[in-house]
Every structure is written in structure tokens, then in C-alpha cells.
Amino acid sequence: MADEVTSHNCEILSVCIRFLELKSDEKPVIHEMLIDFAPLARITGAVIAENNKETSAKHSINIGDCKGQAYDTTASMSSINGVQGRTAPDADYQGCLLHSLNLAICHTCALPPIRNMINTCHEIYIFSDSSPKRQKFLEAIIKAQCPKSKVLRLQGLCKTRWTQRHTTYDTLFALYPYLLRVLDEICMPSGNTYSQTSSTDWNWDKDTEVKANGLRHTLLSFEHLSAFFLAKELLEPLSPLASSLQGEHMEVYLAFKKVDSVIDYYQHMRSDIDTNFNELYKRLLDFAAENNIEERLETRFDESKRAHYELCSLIPQLVKNMDLDTSQNILHDKWQHILPKPESFHSELKRWKNMCENLKSNEASENITSILKSHADACFFPKIRELLLVLAALPIGSVEAERSFSCLRRIHSRLRKGMTVERLGNLGVIAMHAFSMKQFGITNHQIAARFVQMHPRRMTFSNVLLDSDTL
Incomplete structure (x- = not known):
């Protein structure tokens, strides 16, 4: 896993690994760890791939043992002539699921009404946050009308993670009546007292009054309200999905299962629109249906873009319905080079299917590490266990590399921008994984x-x- 970021006019590559720690009497543990920061002379696929190889060699990691690789979905990363084709040609590439989710939302929100609504939300945030006086007036009105409210400030729209904008929409939705009251009082002071001061004594300048009047009319318009409502409702299922995909221990099958459940939800919402909503909501969601957000998700997450998805057929819930001959041919042709005695794979797969069909519902886990501990023992199912170990170690995206960027911002400050990248990488590993060292007895x-x-x-x-x- 790798991703690049710019820090103090320097291009820096974050290189991470995902591996499986096997313990004798416990279930395997999945780890995602930063191994180093590397300087980039250029951000082309060839240069990034070469840095991946050099960093792996520096830390005694055999790149040939890599079973999967995950980067974002840009051309320089995802193409055969890019990073994934040059780093480890034999390792399947998985485009970062969080990056794909971000792009699906980004394309859907490019429609003019949604784009205008987003710009208005940003303007109302700037209007409040850029002036301590206006922010203080907003807090005074909130405390006067709802003393128990804990939300006193608007939140800005995240520039990179569209799924994180749902928190902003929730905050704006909660403060909507108070924002309208603020704009009303600025444009047409009523003389009411807020924070022991009359609204006529705040002495707003002409520029503030003009901006407030424009924002007031926009917030009251039906087009803005409908776009805001739709964006808030449609982004809500994606917020927990984004949080799940960022987890360090998220497994491939469970990740795609959560993606499919969100797609099914959107399809169900569209299909039952007449029975579940009144005429007003029907018109709003008809507009959402024209945006095709679930079609965007299906395109980004179709099975052709799911690396090693054929291994998921070995999970007990799925193996019951699989075609034995078809699955055996697919798995054997692709993975026979790592299987012990591949000529007997068909017989073992048949025994595995029979065992899974006889499992009770409470014994058929979807968690791969639990399956490895409870059912796929090395003695009775050595080939199935080998394939499940690969599936457990596969990454679903480059989230760990992006997570390291937050650490990089703290370490690579303005006062430390002259340090070497080698020292920066060592400090980054210590900062991110100091607590993990105790687990390894260091x-x-x-x-x-x-x-x-x-x-x-x-x-x-x-x-x-x-x-x-x-x-």
C-alpha cells in the first residue's frame, strides 16, 4: 500500500504493509503498518514503483511474496504501466475502496443544483467563521432560543473526503432555524435582546448586510432546500460505510458486503418510493433517482474491480451455493503455485463444502480470522487454509498510507522541514506504532x-x- 503527499514543497511517498500474524493457540491477527516515508523526485508511476521496491528491499521485505497491492485509482497508480504493474506484476491490484467511494459521490454531486447547494453551505460557513462578531451573534441567538444546545458552531466542508461532509450537513440541519434568525436580524433588526444586547445595537456594516440578505434568500429557496435535503439523506448511508472502510482490520469479503448492502439500500429506496414517501418526498427522491448514485457505486465497485474476489467463495455462507467444478477451476488455475499438493485440491474443496453445509448457523462465521482458527486447520484443510490466509492479508485500499499523512503533518512541521527523509520515516514509524511494539516484545x-x-x-x-x- 502506498500513497504520495506534498509537505513543504517536497513530494513524500508513504509505504505501508498489511500482514497476518499467526499465533499458535489464538486466531490470526491482521496488522497494517507504516514502514517508511520515501522522497519522490517525480510522481510518475515508474518513480513511485522504484521507490516501493527500494523501500521494501531496505526493510528486508521480499516484494515477490506480495499477494496483493492497493493504491488509489488514478492512472499512474492503477494502470499496467503504472505503479501496480511495475511494483509487483504478479500481485493483484485493488483500487482503494474509500477513494472509489469518494469519486462516486464526487461525480454525483457535480450536478448544478447540488453543486450550488454545496457552494451555499460553504459560503454560510465562511460568513460565520470568518468574523468573531458574527459567530458571537450566532451563539447568542442559539443560547437564547435553545439553551441546552451543545452545537454552537458550523463545520466546514471537508475538501478531500466527501463522505465526511455528512457531519457538516447534520450540523447545518440542526442550526438551520438559528441561521435564518441571524440573517433576519442582520437584515431587519427586530430589537430583541440577545446576550444582554439588543439586535439593533450590533451595528452591522453594509457589506455584512448585503451578504446576509443574499444568503437568507438562498436558504429559503425551494431549490436549495430540496438539494440540501437530498444530499443529507443520500450521504447518510455512506458515512458509516466510509468509517468501516477506514478500519485497519477490515477484511475483503466484509468490505464488499458492506458496499453491496449500501447499493441494495439505494435500489430499494428507489423501487419503494411510491409507497414509502408522500408526494413532496417523492418529487425530491425522483430527482435523486435521476442522479443515478447507485449506478455510480455499481460501476466503481463491480466484481471486475474486486481483487481476489474469487477467494471469497470459500467463506462458509457462500461455499454452500458455489458451483464446485467452476470454482475449483478458477482457484486452481490462479493459485496452484502456492498450494501444497495442488493435484488433490478438488477433493479437499469438496470436503470443505461438505463441512460448511453441515455447520450450524451460529458456527458459520463471516470473519476470516475466526474461520482460520475454528475450521480451516492446517492438518485437515491445508490448501483451503493457505488460500484463506491470503484472503485475510489482502488490503482493501490505501487507507493506512493516507492515515500516515496525519502523522506526517505533526512531525514534518515548519521548524523540522530540513530533516532528512530517512529520519522522517523513522520518526513516523515510532509515532504511529509505538504501542504496537509491545505486542512484538520490543x-x-x-x-x-x-x-x-x-x-x-x-x-x-x-x-x-x-x-x-x-x-
Whole structure:
């Protein structure tokens, strides 16, 4: 997994890995970890792929053992001549699901009414947030009309994650009547007292009155209200989906199952529109149906773009309905190079299907790590276990790389922008995975001792820190 970001005019590549930790008496544990930050001379596919290989070699990771790779869906990353084709040609590429979800929403929200509504929401946020006086007036009105309200400020629209805008819409929806009251009082002061001050004593300048009047008419227009309502309602199912896809331990099958459930919800909402909504909501959702948001999702998440999706057929809930000969041919042709004794795979797959059909409903788990622990033992189902281990270790996107960007912002500050990328990468790994080191039995003393061995000084480690007699 890898992604690039610009920090202080420097292009930096975040390289991460996803792996499975096998424990003897416990179920396997999935890990996603940052391994290094690497400098980029250019952001072409060839340069990024070369940095992936160099970083892997630097940390003694055999790129040939890679079973899957995940980047965003841009051409430089996803094409055969791009990063995925040059880094590990034999490893299946999975486009980042969160990036695909973001693009699906972005294309749907490009319609003029939705785009205008988004611009208005941004303008009302700037109108309030850019002036302490206007923000204070908004808080005074909220406290006067709803003293128990904990929401006092608007939130800005996230520029990169469209799914995170639902929080902004929820906040705006909650403050809608108070925003209209603020705009009314600015344009036509009523003389009511807010925060021990009459609304006529705030002395608004002409520019504020003109902006408030324009925003007031826009917020009251039916076009804006309908677009705002639709955006809020349609983004609501995508917000928990985005949160799920960002999880470090999310597995391939469960991720695609959640995506399919959201697509089914949109299709069901469209099909039952006449019975579930009154005439007003029918007109609003008819407009949403023309936007084809579920068709966007189906295009972004169709099975041809789901790496290693054939392995999901081994999950107990799905193996009951699979065609044995077809699945055996697909799995054997693609994975025979990693299977122990592949010639007996058909017989083992048949036994696996028979075992899954006899499982009770409470025993048929969808969690791959639980299946590995409870059912796919290495003695009775060695080939099935090998394939499930691959499925558990597969990434669903490059979220870990993007998560490392937040850490990068904290470390690579203006005062530290001159540090080398090697030092930056080491600090990044320590900052993100300091708590994980205890799980692997790594102590602070071991780290300090290793540092001393790599960077010897005239005075020994013991003389400086441990042996007080020599000081």
C-alpha cells in the first residue's frame, strides 16, 4: 500500500504493509503498518514503483511474496504501466475502496443544483467563521432560543473526503432555524435582546448586510432546500460505510458486503418510493433517482474491480451455493503455485463444502480470522487454509498510507522541514506504532541498544547512561 503527499514543497511517498500474524493457540491477527516515508523526485508511476521496491528491499521485505497491492485509482497508480504493474506484476491490484467511494459521490454531486447547494453551505460557513462578531451573534441567538444546545458552531466542508461532509450537513440541519434568525436580524433588526444586547445595537456594516440578505434568500429557496435535503439523506448511508472502510482490520469479503448492502439500500429506496414517501418526498427522491448514485457505486465497485474476489467463495455462507467444478477451476488455475499438493485440491474443496453445509448457523462465521482458527486447520484443510490466509492479508485500499499523512503533518512541521527523509520515516514509524511494539516484545532498551550499535560514539553507551562512576 502506498500513497504520495506534498509537505513543504517536497513530494513524500508513504509505504505501508498489511500482514497476518499467526499465533499458535489464538486466531490470526491482521496488522497494517507504516514502514517508511520515501522522497519522490517525480510522481510518475515508474518513480513511485522504484521507490516501493527500494523501500521494501531496505526493510528486508521480499516484494515477490506480495499477494496483493492497493493504491488509489488514478492512472499512474492503477494502470499496467503504472505503479501496480511495475511494483509487483504478479500481485493483484485493488483500487482503494474509500477513494472509489469518494469519486462516486464526487461525480454525483457535480450536478448544478447540488453543486450550488454545496457552494451555499460553504459560503454560510465562511460568513460565520470568518468574523468573531458574527459567530458571537450566532451563539447568542442559539443560547437564547435553545439553551441546552451543545452545537454552537458550523463545520466546514471537508475538501478531500466527501463522505465526511455528512457531519457538516447534520450540523447545518440542526442550526438551520438559528441561521435564518441571524440573517433576519442582520437584515431587519427586530430589537430583541440577545446576550444582554439588543439586535439593533450590533451595528452591522453594509457589506455584512448585503451578504446576509443574499444568503437568507438562498436558504429559503425551494431549490436549495430540496438539494440540501437530498444530499443529507443520500450521504447518510455512506458515512458509516466510509468509517468501516477506514478500519485497519477490515477484511475483503466484509468490505464488499458492506458496499453491496449500501447499493441494495439505494435500489430499494428507489423501487419503494411510491409507497414509502408522500408526494413532496417523492418529487425530491425522483430527482435523486435521476442522479443515478447507485449506478455510480455499481460501476466503481463491480466484481471486475474486486481483487481476489474469487477467494471469497470459500467463506462458509457462500461455499454452500458455489458451483464446485467452476470454482475449483478458477482457484486452481490462479493459485496452484502456492498450494501444497495442488493435484488433490478438488477433493479437499469438496470436503470443505461438505463441512460448511453441515455447520450450524451460529458456527458459520463471516470473519476470516475466526474461520482460520475454528475450521480451516492446517492438518485437515491445508490448501483451503493457505488460500484463506491470503484472503485475510489482502488490503482493501490505501487507507493506512493516507492515515500516515496525519502523522506526517505533526512531525514534518515548519521548524523540522530540513530533516532528512530517512529520519522522517523513522520518526513516523515510532509515532504511529509505538504501542504496537509491545505486542512484538520490543522494549525501549532494545531500541536504544540498537541505536548505539548503529551509531557508535567515543564514549560507550554504558559510560553515558548507566555507569555513574565514569562520569
